Amino acid sequence: xxxxxxxARNLYRSFGGVHAVKDVSIQVxxxxxxAVIGPNGAGKTTLFNLIAGxxxxxxxxxxxxxxxxxxxxxHIIAGMGIARTFQTTKLFPHMTVLENVMVGxxxxxxxGFFAGMLNLPRxxxxxRQVETEALAIxxxxxxxxxxxxxxxxxxxxxxxxxxxxxxxxxxxVLLLLDEPAAGLNVNETRxxxxxxxxxxxxxxxxLIVEHNMSLVMNISDDVVVLDQGQKIAEGSPQVIQKNPSxxxxxxxxxxx
Amino acid sequence: xxxxxIYRPVIACVVLVVLLQVVLSVTGAIYYxxxxxxxxxxxxxxxxxxxxxxxxxQISLGHAGFFAIGGYTSGALxxxxxxxxxxxxxxxxxxSAGLVLEWQDIYGADIVSFSPWVALVVALIxxxxxxxxxGLPVIRLKGxxxxxxxxxxxxxxxxxxxxxxxxxxxxxxxxxPPFRLMGGLEVNGxxxxxxxxxxxxxxxxxxxxxxxINLVNSRVGRALRSIHQSEEAAHSLGIxxxxxxxxxxxxxxxxxxxxxxxxxxxxxxxxxxxxxxxKSIRYVTIVAVGGMANLWGVLLMGIxxxxxxxxxxxxTYDDAVFxxxxxxxxxxxxxxxxxxxxxxxxxxxxxxxxHG
Numbered sequence: 001x002x003x004x005x006x007x008a009r010n011l012y013r014s015f016g017g018v019h020a021v022k023d024v025s026i027q028v029x030x031x032x033x034x035a036v037i038g039p040n041g042a043g044k045t046t047l048f049n050l051i052a053g054x055x056x057x058x059x060x061x062x063x064x065x066x067x068x069x070x071x072x073x074x075h076i077i078a079g080m081g082i083a084r085t086f087q088t089t090k091l092f093p094h095m096t097v098l099e100n101v102m103v104g105x106x107x108x109x110x111x112g113f114f115a116g117m118l119n120l121p122r123x124x125x126x127x128r129q130v131e132t133e134a135l136a137i138x139x140x141x142x143x144x145x146x147x148x149x150x151x152x153x154x155x156x157x158x159x160x161x162x163x164x165x166x167x168x169x170x171x172x173v174l175l176l177l178d179e180p181a182a183g184l185n186v187n188e189t190r191x192x193x194x195x196x197x198x199x200x201x202x203x204x205x206x207l208i209v210e211h212n213m214s215l216v217m218n219i220s221d222d223v224v225v226l227d228q229g230q231k232i233a234e235g236s237p238q239v240i241q242k243n244p245s246x247x248x249x250x251x252x253x254x255x256x
Numbered sequence: 257x258x259x260x261x262i263y264r265p266v267i268a269c270v271v272l273v274v275l276l277q278v279v280l281s282v283t284g285a286i287y288y289x290x291x292x293x294x295x296x297x298x299x300x301x302x303x304x305x306x307x308x309x310x311x312x313x314q315i316s317l318g319h320a321g322f323f324a325i326g327g328y329t330s331g332a333l334x335x336x337x338x339x340x341x342x343x344x345x346x347x348x349x350x351x352s353a354g355l356v357l358e359w360q361d362i363y364g365a366d367i368v369s370f371s372p373w374v375a376l377v378v379a380l381i382x383x384x385x386x387x388x389x390x391g392l393p394v395i396r397l398k399g400x401x402x403x404x405x406x407x408x409x410x411x412x413x414x415x416x417x418x419x420x421x422x423x424x425x426x427x428x429x430x431x432x433p434p435f436r437l438m439g440g441l442e443v444n445g446x447x448x449x450x451x452x453x454x455x456x457x458x459x460x461x462x463x464x465x466x467x468x469i470n471l472v473n474s475r476v477g478r479a480l481r482s483i484h485q486s487e488e489a490a491h492s493l494g495i496x497x498x499x500x501x502x503x504x505x506x507x508x509x510x511x512x513x514x515x516x517x518x519x520x521x522x523x524x525x526x527x528x529x530x531x532x533x534x535k536s537i538r539y540v541t542i543v544a545v546g547g548m549a550n551l552w553g554v555l556l557m558g559i560x561x562x563x564x565x566x567x568x569x570x571x572t573y574d575d576a577v578f579x580x581x582x583x584x585x586x587x588x589x590x591x592x593x594x595x596x597x598x599x600x601x602x603x604x605x606x607x608x609x610x611h612g
Contacts, residue, residue, distance in 0.1 A: 052492060078494035090489035092482045103482045107494025109475055113503055116474030117467040123474060130475070170493060 003030040004063075005205050006082075006174055011050050011060035020046040021057075022229040028174070033196065033206045035216045037240075038226035039249055044209040045087055047226070048176050051207075052084050053077045064174070079107040081173035085163045085180060087209075093152035097143060097162050100151050101134040104169025134169060141165050141195070157188045164195070174205045181212040193219050217241065225249070262469055265552050266462060273458045277451065288567075289454045290445070295562035296457035297519035302542045302558040303464050303551065304511025309540070310549035311472055312504040313484030314395065315403045318410035319512050320535035322383055324417060326513025327520035327530060329379035331429035332422050333370040334521075342368050361431050372435035372443075372521060379517050380510055387509035391502045407533060414531045428527030435521035443521040453522060460518065461555070464511060468551050480504060481549070534575045541582040545593050553593070 006028040013021045021043040028034045036044050049055045051062055053074040061070045069077055083104075092100050109130055115123040138144045141161055146154060151162060160180065167175060177196070181189045193215055196206055210216050216223060217237040225233040225246050233243045240246055280288050301323050308314050334357065341347045347368065350356045357371040370378075394405040417423045424430070434444035442449065443456060471477050482490040483497050491497050520526040529535070542561055546554030561578070564570065570577040585593070 054488065054492070073496075074491040075494045075496045078492055084492050086489065090486045092485040092489065094485055095478070095481060099478055099481075103478050103490070103495075104493055106475065106479055111475050113471065113476055113507065116471045116476040119470040119474065127474060166493065 004028070005030040005065060006051070006207070007063040008047070008051060009061040009063065011047065011062070012058050013046055013050055013055065014058060019229045021050060024226065024229070024231050026224050026231070026234070028205060028207055031200065031203060031205055032221045033200055033208065033219050035208045035210055035220035035223045036226060037210065037216055037223060041228075042226040043229040044226055045178055048084065048178055048209060052082060052176060075107070078170060081171070082176065083167035083170040083172035083174070084176035085160075085167050085178055087178040087182065089159045089163050091151040091159055091163055091166075093150070095151055096148050097151055097154065098131070098134055098138065098147040100162055101137055101165050101169050102130050104166040105130045105133060107170055137165050137169055157184050160184065168199070172204055174207065175199065177206060177208045179209055179211060181210055181215050189215055262473055263466070266466060266469070269462060269465070277454055281451070286450060289450050291563050291566040292559070293454050293457040293522065294519060294566055295559045296461045297515045297522065298562045299461055299555055299558035300464055300515030301512040301539050302546070302554050303461070303468050304508035305539050305543050306546065306549070306551055306554040307468055307471065307480070308504050308508040309543050310547075310554070311477060311484065312480040312501055314501055314505065315399075315540065316406040316505070316508070317403050317533065317536045317540060318406035318413070319508070319539050320531055320533070321410040321413035322387060322509035322512040323516040323535070324413055324526070324531040325383045325386060326379045326516030327526040328417060328423050328429065329382050330372065330375040330517040331432045331520045331526050333375035333378060334372055334433050335367075335429055335431060336369055336422070338368040339366050357433060359433055369433070372433065376517050379513055383509050383513035384506055387506040388502070391505040395501045395505050396498065407536070410531070410533050410536050414528065414533070417528050417531050426528060428525060430525040432520055432524045432526070435518070443518055445522045445524055457518070457522075460514070464514075465551060465555060472551065476500070537582065538578045541578045541585070544585045545581055547593055548591060
């Protein structure tokens with residue numbers, strides 16, 4: 001079995017009386033594309049937030065590269081190489097596309113307040129380096145023509161892509177993509193699939209929450225199904241498609 | 257190339273400053289320079305506040321407090337008379353180390369006090385420390401809660417100033433000595449030093465502007481803007497949002513304190529009117545009307561509005577005018593004057609420059 005990059009162990013989290021995530025354990029092997037599916041309210045985004053440190057689990061552990069990172073602050077987790085995108089894109093709307101991606105380089109650069117104010121030669125060089133790197137990422141994702149546009153002026157599909165570019169700028173080991181295909185048209189979704197596979201080939205492991213079944217079934221190595229906060233199935237796309245309880249959740253009892 | 261473009265307004269600013277001095281001198285309206293100088297020191301407060309409010313997106317209704325901590329600390333240290341203790345070993349050591357100033361007040365009494373340089377350093381350390389300790393808990397708060405907490409801080413400083421004997425209570429501190437810099441330059445409000453002080457004040461303001469412009473165009477500046485626009489996303493990209501907000505809070509307090517120290521030496525006095533909540537609100541108003549995340553707009557508005565106010569143009573309605581401006585801003589241009597649709601053309605000329 002391949003190396004386990006990320007492991008969630010018996011995670012538990014409730015909001016008031018609602019058990020959003022209940023005793024969920026998943027393992028993400030190095031280099032895999034793993035999908036998390038399930039109906040609305042199944043706890044998928046909560047699971048992501050627990051991994052990324054945005055909300056704290058009430059029980060359980062998150063282990064990344066063999067280290068327990070449970071309840072660590074999001075910026076420290078980001079620094080370790082976990083990058084994420086959001087279900088509703090969270091770009092920096094008044095900044096340019098280029099600046100958005102440059103912010104992604106934050107945890108890989110150093111200059112602080114004093115260096116910034118004095119604009120020392122090395123600060124200046126670092127800034128230019130960051131700009132070059134960000135431009136290269138935009139070039140690769142075909143966003144270069146929008147580099148100097150204000151992010152909020154871009155069409156929705158491209159905003160998603162900018163968020164993806166920004167996450168890539170952190171040089172992630174693990175990408176958490178929360179419904180990356182939501183709102184994308186067929187062509188954009190196909191491009192997205194290519195992009196995710198390309199990143200995987202470069203060694204970036206992906207954990208994806210997604211509703212678009214054709215995307216999930218085409219690119220993922222492994223699928224986890226959540227329902228009402230609990231894991232009800234796990235396996236390859238082929239196995240999951242035939243799983244009676246998954247079919248029941250999605251299509252109703254008549255089809256199971 | 258892009259890097260040099262952001263300094264272009266600095267050159268324009270220097271030219272305007274020199275031009276204004278020449279015009280005022282030639283037309284014989286040299287006395288206007290006094291209020292321009294004072295307005296320049298007040299502008300330091302709004303430059304710092306612009307970083308905090310416009311860029312990091314955190315409000316403070318207590319910045320008059322930081323201005324006052326700077327001014328009062330410097331005022332108290334340079335007027336406390338150690339003359340009676342001048343032969344004690346501690347004060348002798350201070351004298352030999354060059355830490356004290358020996359001078360005579362307007363009545364001819366001998367005074368041995370701390371030198372303004374010592375006072376400046378102590379004032380900045382003290383302000384930084386207080387801002388850090390206040391910021392530690394309150395900077396976690398958001399929006400109106402942060403506004404309330406900083407407002408409370410301002411009120412406390414006001415009561416401390418009114419209550420503590422060393423700070424002159426309702427009279428404030430007067431008879432503060434001039435601040436001798438180097439090469440015969442001194443921060444001194446007497447008419448003889450008017451032109452010199454006009455340039456000293458502007459030199460300080462321009463240095464502050466260059467530091468601020470550098471900062472907003474740096475990695476830190478991008479991080480601050482990102483926190484303002486989506487704190488959750490910024491956090492998820494590895495930005496320690498709490499630390500950045502706290503550091504900006506302390507930095508903006510230090511800008512205010514420098515203004516407080518220098519204006520106190522320039523005026524030769526400081527009083528409780530500098531510490532009122534009304535003053536804090538005035539600074540917030542100036543940042544809002546200047547365009548929030550627009551350093552040059554804020555500087556321009558800071559100079560113009562403070563100058564008019566100091567000239568007494570608003571008369572007894574002084575505070576009311578600032579209040580009215582703030583209300584109008586919130587109603588018609590909550591994102592700052594230069595973000596109004598009608599003025600977007602102007603904004604693209606002015607604000608794009610400060611962002612490089």
